Amino acid sequence: MPNLGNTRLDHVLSHICKDFEKILEFSLIVGLPLGVIEQVCIYGETHADQIISLLLVLMLIFSAFAVRKIRKMRAKEHER
Structure with missing residues (x-):
């Protein structure tokens, strides 16, 4: 596959980067609403x-x- 690189190392690193991107995306999807909820709770106490x-x-x-x-x-x- 030319878009993943010509050598085996390029291919493996491309897959690692794609998987890391998915992990970051999932973390953002889960973490952002939790952060907003936490801030609302902190502000809501006062x-x-x-x-x-x-x-x-x-x-x-x-x-x-x-x-x-x-x-x-x-x-x-x-x-x-």
Whole structure:
């Protein structure tokens, strides 16, 4: 495979780099939401009234998006 290199070492290093990229991507997908949740919890200890109202607004927004997505999925099912 020319895109992975011409020698065996290039080939192995290319696979190692691709696997490391997948590990970093997974870590970012898992770590970023956990970091945000941790910061919200830390801030919420001293500003509970602001966090509760913010979480209620976010819940309403996410619920609206979920309802919209479910309706689109059901509409596609009925078209088939």
